[in-house]
Amino acid sequence: MNAPYIPSKGLVSALKRRLTRLQARKPFDGAQKRFLVSFSFDDFPHSAASTGAQILEQFGWRGTYYASAAFENSSNHLGNLFRxxxxxxxxxxxxxxxxxxxHHIDCALNPPIVIEREIRRNQKHLRTLGIPASRSFAYPYGETSAAAKDILGQHYASLRGVRPGINRRHSDAHQLNAVPIEGDFAAKGLALSYVKSLEAEPGWLIFYTHDVRNNPSEWGCxxxxxxxxxxxxxxxxxEVxxxxGAFEALSTAEKAA
Ligand SMILES: [Zn+2]
Incomplete structure (x- = not known):
């Protein structure tokens, strides 16, 4: 099995990430007297589609699955990927x-023309299978650039990153915050701290994870x-x-206000 790709953690990359957060923004108000939560799964593993969906459905909820078509019917460090x-x-x-x-590409390192081809082909594959077109995109590895935010923002209503936080006033719809659910029960503190924070003030809390199974990967639970x-x-x-759905609800309210 190939080792998972890890984006650069160096100082230059850190500075670039900080700059990117300030560029190509789409101002968005995620705090409109509502307490909203979304659950999302990236890549996505078969266990997210089976166990993850079963759990959400038991609560009467639905999730968002960010699919990379090249992963279909394959497996990697996250276990079996979606069928x-x-x-x-x-x-x-x-x-x-x-x-x-x-192909689950690093959007910070690829030019807009490659990114555009990647999303066109991914959407085409999903459309062929009769999957409704989505207005939601998540950056693989959470990595992006000003140019990537611009081009993807022309195709999708919301672009999700992996920076932990609740989306409130002055959010960026081109780089929404999201909180990981990772590890086992003992690691519940991080996600629960954001649940507690949302109780204190309206906003939109997006969770993300990968595989949902016993002995999960480092990125699963x-x-x-x-x-x-x-x-x-x-x-x-x-509200879940x-x-x-949440983006639509918040955008509609924003227009009406
Ligand atoms: Zn991913």
């Missing part, structure tokens, strides 16, 4: 299938942890919507 029929099953059960580029976070969200009586 062709996972897409149809999820979509017909009301989950959202979002875009994550065809156990079913027990995932359920614990869902239970906390339920106890808090937050797909990323596309």
């Amino acid at each position: 062709t029929d996972d897409l149809g099953t999820l979509a017909s059960n009301g989950h959202e299938i979002g875009c994550h580029t065809e 156990t079913p027990e942890l995932f359920k614990a976070i869902c239970s906390a969200v339920q106890r808090a009586e937050f 919507m797909t990323v596309g």
Whole structure:
């Protein structure tokens, strides 16, 4: 098995990331008297489509699955990735299938023309399978650039990153914050701290994870942890919507205001 790609952690990359957060923004108000939560899965593993979806559905909720078509019917460090029929099953059960580029590319390192080709081919593949077109995109590895934000923003309503935080006033729809759900039950503190923070003030909290299974990868979580976070969200009586649904609800309210 190939080692997973890890984006550069050097100082230059860190500075570039900081600059990118200030560029090509799409101002967005995520705090409009509502307490919204979305659950999302990246890449995505088969366990997210089976175990992850089952847990969400038990709570009466639906999630957003950011798919990279090249991963279909394959496996990697996240375990088995989605099967062709996972897409149809999820979509017909009301989950959202979002875009994550065809080959899970690092958008900070690729020119707009390559990114555009990647999303066109990914969407074409999903369309061929009868999956409704999505207006939601997540950056592989959370990596982006001003040019990538610009080009992707022409195709999608929302672009999600991996920087932890709740989307409130002065958010960037071209780089939405998202909080990881990773590890086992003992690691519940991080996600729960954001649930608590949302209780204090309206906003939109987007969670993301990868595989949902016992002995998860470094980027996944156990079913027990995932359920614990869902239970906390339920106890808090937050509204749970797909990323596309929540974005639409907030944008509509923003226009009406
Ligand atoms: Zn990914």
